[in-house]
Every structure is written in structure tokens, then in C-alpha cells.
Amino acid sequence: MQLYNKLSAKEREALIDQAGTERLTLSFYTYAHIRNTEIFRNHLFINWDKLEVLGRIYVATEGVNAQLSVPAPNFDAFKEHLDSISFFENIRLNIAIEHEAKSFLKLKVKIRNKIVADGLADDTFDVTNKGVHVDAFKFNELIEDPDTVLVDMRNHYESEIGHFKGAVTPDVDTFRDSLDIIEEDLKDHKEDKKLVMYCTGGIRCEKASAYYKHKGFKNVFQLEGGIIEYTRQVNEKGLENKFKGKNFVFDHRRAEKITEDVIANCHQCGAVCDTHVNCANEACHLLFIQCEKCAEAMDTCCSTACKEINSLPYEEQKALRKGKGNSNKIFKKGRSEVLKYKQ
Known part of the structure; x- marks a missing residue:
């Protein structure tokens, strides 16, 4: 079998x-x-x-x-x-x-130990005690309320290419990092502010909403189905689309275009661009934003050093990689000293 x-x-x-x-x-x-x-x-x-x-x-x-x-x-x-x-x-x-x-x-x-890595002990809160799910219509209403704080629960490289108008976009590498930052920033407003969260498909917000309720937040909401379901609803119902740019996805497509807005920049030259690539040097594989001009000039590599390695015969590249672990840059997506225009 x-x-x-x-x-x-x-x-x-x-x-x-x-x-x-x-x-x-x-x-x-x-x-x-x-x-x-x-x-x-x-x-x-x-x-x-x-x-x-x-x-x-x-x-x-x-x-x-x-x-x-x-x-x-x-x-x-x-x-x-x-x-x-x-x-x-x-x-x-x-x-x-x-x-x-x-x-x-x-x-x-x-x-896996968990379907969403959160770095928390499983017995600290009840993940099923979640916040209020809202559809696209109610979400649009909530985020126009001056008493609402809208938070993007995704990582920096996701929100960089697309996010909702007025959203707080934490500069974080992991979901776990967001949890403490948001709690600290809003610690004085657990009762008087509406905490509204969104992510790609809803899974991170589901856990985050339960976590923040456990931490004492009284008014916790999440966008049901995330950006994916929101886009479907605004298209079907003719609602105003308050998302700008692309939605980062975790497959070979890397992103879905939600609107024509391009809100990011090439990490190498600064030109307006929102296309993610992986460095062609397999020993690096860094995820970063690269425009067509830089992709051609750099052979889809993040640096001159990687370009030189990538130009070597395949067997020589394998020999160079032998016995070496992957660079930490791979896991810190979009973060490297070689990326001059990474914001």
C-alpha cells in the first residue's frame, strides 16, 4: 500500500x-x-x-x-x-x-505538533474559544470605525506586497512574533477598542483570536476565510475592495493579484515591483522581490556572489554545498544585507 x-x-x-x-x-x-x-x-x-x-x-x-x-x-x-x-x-x-x-x-x-506554529504551551488557552467571524460586508464596516484597530497577522514578506487600507502590519518573521507585539501595543485598549484581524485564509486569525480573548481582549473579530474569501465576496456582491495589491500564497504561484495596485519595490534596484522570486543559487534560495531588469542582469540571483556560484557547472555547485547546512537567510525570507532596497 x-x-x-x-x-x-x-x-x-x-x-x-x-x-x-x-x-x-x-x-x-x-x-x-x-x-x-x-x-x-x-x-x-x-x-x-x-x-x-x-x-x-x-x-x-x-x-x-x-x-x-x-x-x-x-x-x-x-x-x-x-x-x-x-x-x-x-x-x-x-x-x-x-x-x-x-x-x-x-x-x-x-x-505536525500543531497546524499553526505558535510557540505556546497547548494548555494556556482554548483554541476553540475564538473571536467573532465577520464577512466582507461587516469587515468593511468595522475597519471604518475609529474605535477599530485592524491588524495583519501575516509575516513581513506577505504584507509587503499587499494589505488592507489602514492595517497595522508588524515587521515580523513568524506568527509567534506577532502575538506579543500586538498585545504589548494594545495593552491599554483591551476593553475600549475593537481588535479586528485578518490573514490569508483565516487559520492564523482563528488561533490569534482565541489567544487574545484569553489575554483579556473583550472585542475580538476576525475576517472569515481571510483575504481569499473576502475577495470572492467583494467580487460576487459588488462591495468596495479595501485590499490593495497581491495576496501572498504558499505554493508555486507565490501570489494572487487582488488589485492592479503595486505597493512594493524591487529589493535590488528600488523599482516599483511586487514579484517574489527565490535566488537561483540553490545554496541560498532566498525569497525576495526582483524586477525583470534585475532578474536578467543577476540571473535571478540575490547577489553577485550567488550569481557567480550559479554560473558554475552543476556538479561544482553540489560540491560547494556538500556538508553545509542551509543559510539562515532562507528562513528569514526577504532579509539579507545584500538587498539594498528591502524596506
């Missing part, structure tokens, strides 16, 4: 091209109590592999976080399987604004 992906990304890419089938990119999450994560993980892999589902799915005792793509002809069968699981039944699926057949190239179902 196959329980793990056996095809390389290139092999899967070739199969996708050969099939020529439309694929739907989507995400969902749920907080639930899962006793045996290994059995549940294997159950998901076996059933979704049959349906040619690809993506990155995390299973933990606190729930499931899934980002994946499904062949359009198999979507009904996939939804039927979801509904056969009690805590997945009628779950909201965040359907991507832009679809890409190769947004994922492998099926990875992994067991």
Missing part, C-alpha cells in the same frame, strides 16, 4: 502536461481533536492519492491545515470524501482567485 509520494516534481509535471486537465487550487483548515494522527494521516493520503490530489497537508492533534490542488473532474469525489469525515463535513473551502495546474507537484501529508 502506497503511503508516500514516489514521483519527482519533474515526473509529476510531465504527467500534468500529458493529462491536460484543469486543476483547482484550494485551501481549508479546521481545529478538531484528532487522537491518532498517524492513522488519520494515512487515511487522507490513500484516498486523496487515488483522486490525484496534490498539495501540502498538515495533521496534528489540534486539527488539519491543507493547501492543495484537485483535478476539476475529481472535485465532486474529493468533496464527497471530505463530507464523509464528521469535522470536515460542509467545511468552507477557500478556492483560489487564480488557478495554476502546477501550483503543487507532490502530495505531502505530514504529521
Whole structure:
């Protein structure tokens, strides 16, 4: 019985091209109590592999976080399987604004301690005691209220290319970093301000809302379904779109364009640009913003040193990487002394 992906990304890419089938990119999450994560993980892999589902799915005792793509002809069968699981039944699926057949190239179902890393002890608060969910209409009303503090619960490289008007965008590398910063900044307003939060699809805000209620905040709200669901609702209902720029996504697309606004800059020359790339030097792989002109001049590398390494024969590059761990710059996305125009 196959329980793990056996095809390389290139092999899967070739199969996708050969099939020529439309694929739907989507995400969902749920907080639930899962006793045996290994059995549940294997159950998901076996059933979704049959349906040619690809993506990155995390299973933990606190729930499931899934980002994946499904062949359009198999979507009904996939939804039927979801509904056969009690805590997945009628779950909201965040359907991507832009679809890409190769947004994922492998099926990875992994067991994690948590579906959202928060650095907190599990018994400090009840993650199911969440804040008030609001739709796009109510969200637009709330963020115009002078007693509202709107907070982006994403990381710096996400909010840099797109965020809501008037949002506080913490300059952080991790979700955990945001929790203490926001609490400290708003410690004197736990009762008189409305704390309204948003993220990509809602999963981080769900946990953050429970955390801030535990910390004494009285009026906690979160954008249901995050930026993805908000965009769908404003388009369907003709509401004012208060988001500007792109929504960063964690697959091969890297971002979805929500509006035509470009609010970021190339990290190398400062030109108006919001295109994320990974440094072509595999020993670096730094995520940063690079315009087309710099991409051509630098061979999609973040620095002259990386460009020189990337120009070497592949075997020489492998030899240079041998025995060396990945640079910490990889995990501090968009942060490096070589990026002159990183704000």
C-alpha cells in the first residue's frame, strides 16, 4: 500500500502536461481533536492519492491545515470524501482567485505538533474559544470605525506586497512574533477598542483570536476565510475592495493579484515591483522581490556572489554545498544585507 509520494516534481509535471486537465487550487483548515494522527494521516493520503490530489497537508492533534490542488473532474469525489469525515463535513473551502495546474507537484501529508506554529504551551488557552467571524460586508464596516484597530497577522514578506487600507502590519518573521507585539501595543485598549484581524485564509486569525480573548481582549473579530474569501465576496456582491495589491500564497504561484495596485519595490534596484522570486543559487534560495531588469542582469540571483556560484557547472555547485547546512537567510525570507532596497 502506497503511503508516500514516489514521483519527482519533474515526473509529476510531465504527467500534468500529458493529462491536460484543469486543476483547482484550494485551501481549508479546521481545529478538531484528532487522537491518532498517524492513522488519520494515512487515511487522507490513500484516498486523496487515488483522486490525484496534490498539495501540502498538515495533521496534528489540534486539527488539519491543507493547501492543495484537485483535478476539476475529481472535485465532486474529493468533496464527497471530505463530507464523509464528521469535522470536515460542509467545511468552507477557500478556492483560489487564480488557478495554476502546477501550483503543487507532490502530495505531502505530514504529521505536525500543531497546524499553526505558535510557540505556546497547548494548555494556556482554548483554541476553540475564538473571536467573532465577520464577512466582507461587516469587515468593511468595522475597519471604518475609529474605535477599530485592524491588524495583519501575516509575516513581513506577505504584507509587503499587499494589505488592507489602514492595517497595522508588524515587521515580523513568524506568527509567534506577532502575538506579543500586538498585545504589548494594545495593552491599554483591551476593553475600549475593537481588535479586528485578518490573514490569508483565516487559520492564523482563528488561533490569534482565541489567544487574545484569553489575554483579556473583550472585542475580538476576525475576517472569515481571510483575504481569499473576502475577495470572492467583494467580487460576487459588488462591495468596495479595501485590499490593495497581491495576496501572498504558499505554493508555486507565490501570489494572487487582488488589485492592479503595486505597493512594493524591487529589493535590488528600488523599482516599483511586487514579484517574489527565490535566488537561483540553490545554496541560498532566498525569497525576495526582483524586477525583470534585475532578474536578467543577476540571473535571478540575490547577489553577485550567488550569481557567480550559479554560473558554475552543476556538479561544482553540489560540491560547494556538500556538508553545509542551509543559510539562515532562507528562513528569514526577504532579509539579507545584500538587498539594498528591502524596506
